[in-house]
Amino acid sequence: MEPTLRDPTDPLIDHAEGQHFLNEAFKVIVEEVLCKGTDATQKVCEWKEPDELAVLLDLELREMGEPRGRLLQRVRDVAKFSVKTSHPRFFNQQFAGVDYHSLAGRFLTEALNTNLFTYEVAPVFVLMENEVLRSLRQLLGWTEGDGIFCPGGSMSNMYAINLARYRLFPEVKSQGLWSVPRLAIFTSPEVKITVSNSHYSVRKGAAFLGFGTDSLILVNVDDRGHMIPEDLDEKIELSKSQGVVPLLVSCTSGTTVQGAFDPLDQIADVCGKHKLWMHVDAAWGGSVLFSKQHRSLMKGIDRADSVAWNPHKMLLAGLQCSALLLKDTSQCHGANASYLFQQDKFYDVNLDVGDKSVQCSRKADCLKLWLMWKAIGSNGFEERVNKAFVLVRYLVDEMKNRDGFHLLNDPEFVNVCFWFIPPSLRGKEGNADYPSRLAKVAPVIKERMMKKGTLMVGYQPLGDKVNFFRVTVFSPLISHKDLDFFLDEIERLGINL
Amino acid sequence: MEPTLRDPTDPLIDHAEGQHFLNEAFKVIVEEVLCKGTDATQKVCEWKEPDELAVLLDLELREMGEPRGRLLQRVRDVAKFSVKTSHPRFFNQQFAGVDYHSLAGRFLTEALNTNLFTYEVAPVFVLMENEVLRSLRQLLGWTEGDGIFCPGGSMSNMYAINLARYRLFPEVKSQGLWSVPRLAIFTSPEVKITVSNSHYSVRKGAAFLGFGTDSLILVNVDDRGHMIPEDLDEKIELSKSQGVVPLLVSCTSGTTVQGAFDPLDQIADVCGKHKLWMHVDAAWGGSVLFSKQHRSLMKGIDRADSVAWNPHKMLLAGLQCSALLLKDTSQCHGANASYLFQQDKFYDVNLDVGDKSVQCSRKADCLKLWLMWKAIGSNGFEERVNKAFVLVRYLVDEMKNRDGFHLLNDPEFVNVCFWFIPPSLRGKEGNADYPSRLAKVAPVIKERMMKKGTLMVGYQPLGDKVNFFRVTVFSPLISHKDLDFFLDEIERLGINL
Numbered sequence: 001m002e003p004t005l006r007d008p009t010d011p012l013i014d015h016a017e018g019q020h021f022l023n024e025a026f027k028v029i030v031e032e033v034l035c036k037g038t039d040a041t042q043k044v045c046e047w048k049e050p051d052e053l054a055v056l057l058d059l060e061l062r063e064m065g066e067p068r069g070r071l072l073q074r075v076r077d078v079a080k081f082s083v084k085t086s087h088p089r090f091f092n093q094q095f096a097g098v099d100y101h102s103l104a105g106r107f108l109t110e111a112l113n114t115n116l117f118t119y120e121v122a123p124v125f126v127l128m129e130n131e132v133l134r135s136l137r138q139l140l141g142w143t144e145g146d147g148i149f150c151p152g153g154s155m156s157n158m159y160a161i162n163l164a165r166y167r168l169f170p171e172v173k174s175q176g177l178w179s180v181p182r183l184a185i186f187t188s189p190e191v192k193i194t195v196s197n198s199h200y201s202v203r204k205g206a207a208f209l210g211f212g213t214d215s216l217i218l219v220n221v222d223d224r225g226h227m228i229p230e231d232l233d234e235k236i237e238l239s240k241s242q243g244v245v246p247l248l249v250s251c252t253s254g255t256t257v258q259g260a261f262d263p264l265d266q267i268a269d270v271c272g273k274h275k276l277w278m279h280v281d282a283a284w285g286g287s288v289l290f291s292k293q294h295r296s297l298m299k300g301i302d303r304a305d306s307v308a309w310n311p312h313k314m315l316l317a318g319l320q321c322s323a324l325l326l327k328d329t330s331q332c333h334g335a336n337a338s339y340l341f342q343q344d345k346f347y348d349v350n351l352d353v354g355d356k357s358v359q360c361s362r363k364a365d366c367l368k369l370w371l372m373w374k375a376i377g378s379n380g381f382e383e384r385v386n387k388a389f390v391l392v393r394y395l396v397d398e399m400k401n402r403d404g405f406h407l408l409n410d411p412e413f414v415n416v417c418f419w420f421i422p423p424s425l426r427g428k429e430g431n432a433d434y435p436s437r438l439a440k441v442a443p444v445i446k447e448r449m450m451k452k453g454t455l456m457v458g459y460q461p462l463g464d465k466v467n468f469f470r471v472t473v474f475s476p477l478i479s480h481k482d483l484d485f486f487l488d489e490i491e492r493l494g495i496n497l
Numbered sequence: 498m499e500p501t502l503r504d505p506t507d508p509l510i511d512h513a514e515g516q517h518f519l520n521e522a523f524k525v526i527v528e529e530v531l532c533k534g535t536d537a538t539q540k541v542c543e544w545k546e547p548d549e550l551a552v553l554l555d556l557e558l559r560e561m562g563e564p565r566g567r568l569l570q571r572v573r574d575v576a577k578f579s580v581k582t583s584h585p586r587f588f589n590q591q592f593a594g595v596d597y598h599s600l601a602g603r604f605l606t607e608a609l610n611t612n613l614f615t616y617e618v619a620p621v622f623v624l625m626e627n628e629v630l631r632s633l634r635q636l637l638g639w640t641e642g643d644g645i646f647c648p649g650g651s652m653s654n655m656y657a658i659n660l661a662r663y664r665l666f667p668e669v670k671s672q673g674l675w676s677v678p679r680l681a682i683f684t685s686p687e688v689k690i691t692v693s694n695s696h697y698s699v700r701k702g703a704a705f706l707g708f709g710t711d712s713l714i715l716v717n718v719d720d721r722g723h724m725i726p727e728d729l730d731e732k733i734e735l736s737k738s739q740g741v742v743p744l745l746v747s748c749t750s751g752t753t754v755q756g757a758f759d760p761l762d763q764i765a766d767v768c769g770k771h772k773l774w775m776h777v778d779a780a781w782g783g784s785v786l787f788s789k790q791h792r793s794l795m796k797g798i799d800r801a802d803s804v805a806w807n808p809h810k811m812l813l814a815g816l817q818c819s820a821l822l823l824k825d826t827s828q829c830h831g832a833n834a835s836y837l838f839q840q841d842k843f844y845d846v847n848l849d850v851g852d853k854s855v856q857c858s859r860k861a862d863c864l865k866l867w868l869m870w871k872a873i874g875s876n877g878f879e880e881r882v883n884k885a886f887v888l889v890r891y892l893v894d895e896m897k898n899r900d901g902f903h904l905l906n907d908p909e910f911v912n913v914c915f916w917f918i919p920p921s922l923r924g925k926e927g928n929a930d931y932p933s934r935l936a937k938v939a940p941v942i943k944e945r946m947m948k949k950g951t952l953m954v955g956y957q958p959l960g961d962k963v964n965f966f967r968v969t970v971f972s973p974l975i976s977h978k979d980l981d982f983f984l985d986e987i988e989r990l991g992i993n994l
Contacts, residue, residue, distance in 0.1 A: 018597030029604055030520075049844070065873040071872055078605060100519045108572060111576075112579045115592065120580075120953075127556060154855060155856060173704045174704075176711065177674040200857070208659055209707050318607060346943070347547065360649055361809065371572070375562050478508065
């Protein structure tokens with residue numbers, strides 16, 4: 001059917017109707033996502049099988065539009081069947097909770113709909129991003145440097161690796177990897193391979209940037225997941241003896257599963273000795289830098305060449321807010337597109353920051369963090385970080401007091417890794433089938449909690465350790481009551497296994 | 498100063514106060530960004546010099562937080578000093594206008610704050626993304642395939658190049674570029690180099706992925722910016738004779754400056770002959786596929802291997818919404834992180850789509866497009882696309898009727914490229930200093946419009962053509978009156994030059 005073409009002198013958008021819809025949708029968001037979605041008496045998730053959910057949502061896109069009432073119902077349905085990640089009993093990921101100032105900043109960013117490439121089109125955001133990055137660098141102990149917000153920590157890690165190879169071999173930008181010797185990237189092993197948990201993005205990044213995953217050299221970790229500097233040193237020597245050029249080590253401050261902090265100072269010594277680029281993936285753990293009490297976990301961070309830090313995790317800035325911080329102030333991503341970066345502009349074209357990025361369109365991810373920071377101050381972040389450690393202490397003590405909760409290790413950060421041992425398995429640790437039976441416990445409890453909708457927490461195996469839960473406790477919405485409920489509910493769900 | 502630690506049994510977030518703030522901020526957003534910001538009688542931008550703006554915004558981040566009133570003033574200031582990209586007289590970029598349904602979808606996405614990696618944590622978005630991608634593929638004429646939303650078209654282009662090399666040499670994922678012969682990527686020349694305008698992302702992508710920018714081979718274009726298939730064929734033959742393996746051609750549907758559509762059918766013939774991966778960067782032009790009247794601009798698109806299409810441009814989905822569409826259903830980005838993608842889950846783990854991406858955190862960019870599509874239907878998009886062409890026709894006719902407006906070419910799409918020739922230069926085309934004098938006109942008019950705040954439109958040089966304006970006309974908020982104003986205002990600002 002041909003649409004009727006209206007008078008082309010009229011706009012096609014009806015502001016009054018549009019704003020009315022937006023107002024109504026805003027009310028639904030507040031009610032469903034922010035009120036019910038953070039209410040401990042409500043469900044964390046409303047589990048549906050994929051086929052059933054597809055029918056409920058009526059996803060198909062058609063030729064004809066729909067009336068307002070139907071659309072508002074769709075807004076309500078999307079909210080209803082989505083996981084409530086702000087809920088105080090959502091412990092499933094490294095994002096959780098809600099900060100209203102950040103959320104207001106996100107709404108404003110969306111409404112302003114601009115692109116962080118030139119001062120002309122994003123004057124506020126260009127200046128603001130500089131200031132936020134400067135403030136984050138200050139926490140690293142750097143007095144100068146550069147940086148950029150990236151769409152996630154994986155991209156930040158890739159930027160660091162790309163910059164490292166450009167520093168060592170600037171010709172790589174024009175001539176490619178064929179023009180340089182084989183390079184090696186060092187990081188701690190992945191979950192699947194052995195005991196620890198460097199972020200899988202380094203592996204993906206090595207492939208994407210053209211190095212290949214074989215360029216990754218895995219450094220041994222101790223039982224808690226910390227990279228062993230002596231092993232790093234040996235592996236670097238070994239690579240050199242094989243004619244490979246060691247490029248970069250990606251350390252981790254706050255590993256994904258165990259929350260381990262690599263010993264940065266000792267790794268910095270090894271990097272200095274061999275002239276390696278020292279990158280720190282602090283996507284998860286970086287926020288401890290706000291806490292005078294806990295920042296020593298990252299002692300030596302001032303010696304890094306680059307740091308990836310995601311304020312969308314522990315700081316609740318909202319997905320995505322991921323900073324790459326650079327000590328070096330040169331940069332290699334420029335392509336000098338003259339339709340964006342004219343040199344005959346009437347203002348300082350150094351403010352046209354778009355050429356720093358490999359993206360062309362780049363969202364403004366700074367405002368939400370800036371507004372939240374203005375609202376609660378560095379002291380507010382410190383209080384939240386400190387509180388998270390206090391809550392973890394409480395949870396761990398409770399676990400030690402209860403039967404059936406068995407910790408992998410005493411937590412170093414806000415990740416608590418534990419097995420729930422159902423009564424039927426207690427005291428059976430010596431049995432041959434104990435590991436295989438224990439491995440089946442977490443998946444069943446997980447299925448039950450999802451279907452009941454009372455709780456969300458993740459599990460995984462790690463090296464020779466069978467499936468265990470990993471709970472991350474950092475949302476400022478969490479109270480002792482929620483942690484008590486967490487333990488009670490795991491018991492309820494697993495008692496008969 | 499040490500913060501006072503509150504009772505750790507209490508949450509640190511005050512929902513009532515937070516929601517009150519969010520409500521107040523929402524009102525400011527509606528008033529400043531959506532009402533004033535789209536009102537033709539108000540300014541498009543409130544120009545300030547960077548130093549002055551930095552002082553006005555008081556960007557510094559401090560230890561102590563601030564009271565509500567101060568924070569709301571900050572929201573107001575950010576809105577006030579930001580460019581109003583939704584304004585009907587913002588013609589500066591390939592994004593403009595506002596769609597309220599899309600914006601409601603964006604607010605809901607932000608509030609739900611989840612990550613598109615597993616069905617468990619993003620059930621609605623996983624299913625919805627699949628459906629939206631399927632609907633976009635249908636417009637390409639594909640009955641099957643795959644796809645993913647990426648943070649911008651540059652990332653989509655990089656994905657395509659990465660997949661192309663993996664298809665040809667799967668070993669590249671593990672062994673890197675050292676293990677494969679030198680590869681070549683073909684695209685049309687960049688703005689700086691000669692006459693046309695393939696997106697600069699291909700250049701950045703070649704460097705980032707490890708190929709190096711020398712791997713880019715520039716195919717000649719005609720005066721309107723269309724890739725010349727015969728030259729592509731010759732350049733491919735030449736590469737082969739030099740021992741280089743031709744990998745991929747990146748064609749463009751809707752170039753950035755001139756809005757040119759490459760002849761896809763003829764390029765597909767060349768790709769077929771040489772077995773090259775055919776990628777189409779349709780970030781800007783893809784939306785013509787909604788129009789029965791104009792979709793022939795992309796004739797041959799069904800023969801592509803991959804397509805990048807940004808609904809955040811012409812369709813007003815909001816930054817960012819950028820789809821990579823793939824004909825092939827295999828994929829190479831997986832790293833199988835077992836802490837995310839456990840194989841012993843209780844649902845179909847094929848729905849855990851995160852491993853398709855090189856990102857770990859990935860925003861849900863589908864809801865805003867889906868909700869808007871539900872609201873106006875494919876027919877609504879068709880009407881908007883058709884209207885844009887009608888408005889461009891009107892603008893071009895008006896320019897032809899006025900002295901001093903000189904078109905580069907009759908537009909093929911919704912980009913109108915033109916010089917404004919002030920009276921002092923009219924009839925002086927033969928003078929030796931004409932080009933250099935003309936080159937100075939656009940920058941001065943631009944400076945004047947920014948400082949007056951009445952209009953925003955971009956300019957650039959192109960090959961041997963000195964600075965000219967490029968206006969893009971597609972926002973459904975634009976009326977004939979806005980286009981009349983546009984022409985009048987350019988005359989007013991440039992008449993005395």
